[in-house]
Amino acid sequence: MKRKAQTPSEASIGKWGRGAAAAALAGILLAGCGSEGPAAEKAKTSETNAAVEEPSESAGADGRGRARVGSGETKTQVREQPSTVYYEVFVRSFADSNGDGIGDLKGLTEKLDYLNDGNPDTHDDLGVGGIWLMPVQPSPSYHGYDVTDYRSINPDYGTLEDMEKLIEEAHKRGIKVIMDLVVNHTSIKHPWFIKASQSKNGQYRDWYVWAEDQGIAPSGTSAAGSGNPWFERGGAHYLGTFWEGMPDLNFDNPEVRKEIQDIGQFWLKLGIDGFRVDGAKHIYENLQSDRGTETTAKNATWWQEFRTGMDAVNPDAYMVGEVWESSAAVIAPYLDRAFDSAFDFSLADSILSAVQQEKDNNLAFTLERTHRFYMEKSGNRFVDAIFLSNHDQDRVMSRLGKDENHAKMAAALLLTLPGNPFIYYGEEIGMLGTKPDEHIREPFAWKADGQSQTQTFWEKPAVSGETRAKANVQTQTKQDDSLLSAYRTLIRWRNDLPALRDGELASADSGNPAIVSFTRRSTGQNVLVLHNLSGQPQNVSLETAVLSDFRNIIRNSGTGAAITKNVVSIPAYSTVILE
Ligand SMILES: [Ca+2]
Ligand SMILES: [Ca+2]
Ligand SMILES: [Ca+2]
Numbered sequence: 001m002k003r004k005a006q007t008p009s010e011a012s013i014g015k016w017g018r019g020a021a022a023a024a025l026a027g028i029l030l031a032g033c034g035s036e037g038p039a040a041e042k043a044k045t046s047e048t049n050a051a052v053e054e055p056s057e058s059a060g061a062d063g064r065g066r067a068r069v070g071s072g073e074t075k076t077q078v079r080e081q082p083s084t085v086y087y088e089v090f091v092r093s094f095a096d097s098n099g100d101g102i103g104d105l106k107g108l109t110e111k112l113d114y115l116n117d118g119n120p121d122t123h124d125d126l127g128v129g130g131i132w133l134m135p136v137q138p139s140p141s142y143h144g145y146d147v148t149d150y151r152s153i154n155p156d157y158g159t160l161e162d163m164e165k166l167i168e169e170a171h172k173r174g175i176k177v178i179m180d181l182v183v184n185h186t187s188i189k190h191p192w193f194i195k196a197s198q199s200k201n202g203q204y205r206d207w208y209v210w211a212e213d214q215g216i217a218p219s220g221t222s223a224a225g226s227g228n229p230w231f232e233r234g235g236a237h238y239l240g241t242f243w244e245g246m247p248d249l250n251f252d253n254p255e256v257r258k259e260i261q262d263i264g265q266f267w268l269k270l271g272i273d274g275f276r277v278d279g280a281k282h283i284y285e286n287l288q289s290d291r292g293t294e295t296t297a298k299n300a301t302w303w304q305e306f307r308t309g310m311d312a313v314n315p316d317a318y319m320v321g322e323v324w325e326s327s328a329a330v331i332a333p334y335l336d337r338a339f340d341s342a343f344d345f346s347l348a349d350s351i352l353s354a355v356q357q358e359k360d361n362n363l364a365f366t367l368e369r370t371h372r373f374y375m376e377k378s379g380n381r382f383v384d385a386i387f388l389s390n391h392d393q394d395r396v397m398s399r400l401g402k403d404e405n406h407a408k409m410a411a412a413l414l415l416t417l418p419g420n421p422f423i424y425y426g427e428e429i430g431m432l433g434t435k436p437d438e439h440i441r442e443p444f445a446w447k448a449d450g451q452s453q454t455q456t457f458w459e460k461p462a463v464s465g466e467t468r469a470k471a472n473v474q475t476q477t478k479q480d481d482s483l484l485s486a487y488r489t490l491i492r493w494r495n496d497l498p499a500l501r502d503g504e505l506a507s508a509d510s511g512n513p514a515i516v517s518f519t520r521r522s523t524g525q526n527v528l529v530l531h532n533l534s535g536q537p538q539n540v541s542l543e544t545a546v547l548s549d550f551r552n553i554i555r556n557s558g559t560g561a562a563i564t565k566n567v568v569s570i571p572a573y574s575t576v577i578l579e
Pocket of ligand 2: 116117118119120121122123124125127
């Protein structure tokens with residue numbers, strides 16, 4: 001299932017919009033001599049056009065925006081976000097193949113049918129179209145976010161051959177495989193750092209950031225919130241933005257940038273479909289005092305450069321950045337021909353807050369405007385990356401105080417909104433988890449009694465164990481009203497309905513504060529989504545102009561949804577979709 005490697009010129013001609021434009025922009029920003037030739041010229045022209053185009057009418061440089069004649073409207077663009085449901089896997093905790101209690105790649109491969117069996121007619125799988133592997137490279141840490149060898153697999157998890165087999169089996173089932181790319185820093189035990197710290201004149205010295213070498217004071221506060229990030233080694237201080245054990249790489253050094261490109265290309269050539277980019281904004285944002293538009297632009301330029309290198313191997317590689325920010329203005333530069341997506345941390349908070357309050361908080365209204373802004377900034381290439389929680393946050397079921405109805409409504413919101421939804425492993429069975437980090441990454445629960453062949457047991461389920469009798473795959477598979485069944489149903493809806501999967505979002509006021517309502521419109525379909533967040537049945541009148549197009553209930557998750565005399569009744573804690 002390996003993809004054919006293209007030469008850089010083939011790739012940039014085939015996709016000048018992103019690749020060569022990034023190179024051209026990088027050239028301009030670095031005041032260097034950017035790539036010239038027809039592709040670069042074309043890209044510059046498109047840059048110029050983008051600045052003067054009327055964004056709301058623009059079809060975008062790649063023509064993804066599609067003309068559509070809507071009911072009663074003049075010609076408008078549908079800005080689709082072609083989407084895939086992803087599942088975030090912590091390999092150590094997911095499935096064990098050899099009985100040592102540590103999850104591994106073979107165990108994950110054996111369990112792919114749980115995620116998607118490749119057959120759309122069977123409904124006892126989740127139906128996801130992608131997995132995100134948390135770091136799988138050798139590392140002294142249990143979590144792997146400090147890498148010691150970027151081109152091999154952690155021996156706990158298996159071998160490169162196991163990875164190739166996983167990719168092959170995943171692709172057979174229509175599952176893409178993306179992996180964590182952790183390159184802001186290495187492990188302190190990486191051979192590069194060991195050499196760098198041993199000699200001031202060695203080859204790798206300048207691969208890291210040494211205060212004394214750069215003539216700056218080893219003081220200041222880390223932009224990642226970890227205090228003073230300077231640590232002493234052999235009489236000099238190196239930078240560790242996240243932690244003493246994670247020395248930052250020096251991205252001002254062209255050798256470092258080239259090496260990181262090579263590493264990315266290595267994995268794409270192996271068949272990996274893309275990357276989740278860890279700590280993307282901390283490449284140059286090391287100290288609090290670095291924060292600002294200049295540093296953001298420098299980060300974005302580097303990621304555009306990286307993107308160009310990835311496009312040379314696989315122009316379809318997917319890149320989603322961890323840019324942990326709430327300001328759309330700060331996130332937007334990363335969506336300009338660098339990443340396809342950035343995780344939507346603000347939306348995650350909005351969803352959880354709405355389901356807890358059982359009240360619409362205008363999340364669709366805000367989201368519609370945010371998407372419009374990102375579409376303009378990305379030349380219509382943007383696809384949101386939406387989620388409820390990840391491996392750095394307390395688990396959803398814990399945050400929702402074990403309220404299963406609220407967990408179901410959070411899932412329903414997540415899986416009916418635009419963009420690639422990311423489900424954190426265990427979320428679909430309502431596993432509990434509260435910090436410290438080890439306890440939000442506990443062994444996935446396959447069976448009530450823990451006696452599954454593939455059950456991992458590298459750590460005790462200290463937090464999730466409390467509800468394991470209920471929060472496990474075996475128990476919930478047998479129950480039609482379980483959280484797992486709700487996830488399976490919602491993902492199936494999404495896979496079946498083009499508007500729900502790819503459609504553009506528009507908020508649609510229902511006049512009822514307990515209802516979150518919005519439309520999703522794709523080129524060929526327009527649906528109205530109504531979520532009743534409350535514990536009582538609710539009514540929505542279809543008399544208003546915005547809602548009057550919708551007549552038929554095509555999906556509903558509760559019992560008793562109906563339309564009577566232009567009024568939709570929606571059962572407690574349920575979702576209806578109308579066409
Ligand atoms: Ca194992
Ligand atoms: Ca299936
Ligand atoms: Ca850095």
